[in-house]
Amino acid sequence: MQSLDDFAAEKLDDLERRHLRRTLADSYREDGIWVERGGRKLLSFSCNDYLNLSHHPEVKAAAAAALHLYGAGSGASRLVTGNHPLYAQLEAKLARIKETEAAVVFGSGYLANAGIIPVLIGREGLALVDELSHACIFAGAQLTRGKVMTFRHNDLAHAEELLMAHRKQHDRALIVTEGVFSMDGDLAPLDELNALAQQHDAWLMSDDAHGLGVIGGGRGSSFANGKHVALPLQMGTLSKAVGAYGGYLCASAHVIELMRNRARTLVYSTGLPPAIVAAASAALDIIEREPDYAALPVKKAKYFTRMTNLPDAQSPIVPIFIGGAEAAMKAAERLANEGFLAVPIRPPTVPEGTARLRLTFTAQHPDAEVERLARVVRERVLAH
Numbered sequence: 001m002q003s004l005d006d007f008a009a010e011k012l013d014d015l016e017r018r019h020l021r022r023t024l025a026d027s028y029r030e031d032g033i034w035v036e037r038g039g040r041k042l043l044s045f046s047c048n049d050y051l052n053l054s055h056h057p058e059v060k061a062a063a064a065a066a067l068h069l070y071g072a073g074s075g076a077s078r079l080v081t082g083n084h085p086l087y088a089q090l091e092a093k094l095a096r097i098k099e100t101e102a103a104v105v106f107g108s109g110y111l112a113n114a115g116i117i118p119v120l121i122g123r124e125g126l127a128l129v130d131e132l133s134h135a136c137i138f139a140g141a142q143l144t145r146g147k148v149m150t151f152r153h154n155d156l157a158h159a160e161e162l163l164m165a166h167r168k169q170h171d172r173a174l175i176v177t178e179g180v181f182s183m184d185g186d187l188a189p190l191d192e193l194n195a196l197a198q199q200h201d202a203w204l205m206s207d208d209a210h211g212l213g214v215i216g217g218g219r220g221s222s223f224a225n226g227k228h229v230a231l232p233l234q235m236g237t238l239s240k241a242v243g244a245y246g247g248y249l250c251a252s253a254h255v256i257e258l259m260r261n262r263a264r265t266l267v268y269s270t271g272l273p274p275a276i277v278a279a280a281s282a283a284l285d286i287i288e289r290e291p292d293y294a295a296l297p298v299k300k301a302k303y304f305t306r307m308t309n310l311p312d313a314q315s316p317i318v319p320i321f322i323g324g325a326e327a328a329m330k331a332a333e334r335l336a337n338e339g340f341l342a343v344p345i346r347p348p349t350v351p352e353g354t355a356r357l358r359l360t361f362t363a364q365h366p367d368a369e370v371e372r373l374a375r376v377v378r379e380r381v382l383a384h
């Protein structure tokens with residue numbers, strides 16, 4: 001066993017040297033915006049709970065009621081006995097919000113991408129992925145065992161070039177991008193990408209993990225700027241603005257039925273706890289009912305970028321590029337000393353040399369605190 005331990009220790013030493021070693025910090029929240037961490041109470045600008053719905057009384061009450069009635073776990077895969085009737089309600093709401101025929105809920109967003117992509121693309125296929133896409137999109141693409149190519153971030157001409165050169169050698173092709181980029185906060189040109197996909201007989205899937213609940217009146221990035229782009233495949237997560245847990249795909253009835261039959265992460269993984277399904281369902285009701293509330297995170301982010309002269313925020317996510325991993329950690333520490341939590345994001349989550357503070361704005365951040373954060377960022381981060 002010596003070699004195993006040595007292997008692990010050497011790997012860790014190497015990460016330490018490059019300032020890339022990570023630690024799990026005990027953190028908990030007793031409301032939507034404050035985090036207890038390392039003995040400090042910090043105002044969080046790092047949570048993806050954009051609407052603070054994880055602590056909404058209606059959401060908690062729905063979860064508690066389902067927990068008491070149906071127990072803590074679901075007991076089996078959805079295809080066996082884990083398919084609680086609450087799922088059908090949740091999926092109907094997702095399909096209604098996204099204007100698709102149907103939806104299917106997975107155990108998480110990661111499981112959704114790892115399951116969906118290999119159902120659509122096989123050994124003879126082509127997966128064309130925006131280079132800044134989330135790790136689980138690449139994980140799903142790799143599981144296809146087909147050809148995986150990346151196109152430069154939001155670069156339609158590069159995507160087209162790759163399709164022209166490679167599409168014909170493959171039986172099927174899937175383009176995957178994020179609706180809102182998780183570490184950069186910018187939006188994908190979904191309309192243009194969808195047209196490009198159609199021209200080249202490819203399918204487009206958007207990962208709307210950071211769009212649902214906060215963009216397009218809460219309906220997500222395919223509804224951004226008052227337009228609706230009818231994408232054939234829209235996946236996302238219930239763990240961010242929805243405040244619960246789980247992943248989903250919205251698509252045509254046939255595609256969804258195929259997923260229920262073939263997506264391995266759905267078939268071979270236990271269904272979500274009923275309380276989580278109930279929480280997500282209650283949260284979607286709030287999102288559908290309160291588009292003005294859903295607009296708040298982007299408003300706060302735009303307020304912040306105006307005060308700091310950063311590029312105008314397009315989503316609740318605002319990156320502040322630092323460069324080196326060590327410098328990013330020091331910048332985060334300076335903010336923590338002022339009472340703000342802004343967890344530094346380092347490689348390999350982001351490309352080498354682009355370590356950053358990734359700020360996320362939520363509906364309930366008080367304007368006065370956003371103003372104070374802007375001042376501290378101007379003086380203690382941007383001026384450094």
Ligand SMILES: *Cc1c(COP(=O)(O)O)cnc(C)c1O
Nearest residue numbers: 108109110134182207209237239
């Ligand atoms: C968070 C995230 C996921 C994973 O979703 P989970 O439900 O947390 O597993 C997938 N894609 C993107 C773009 C994400 O930001």
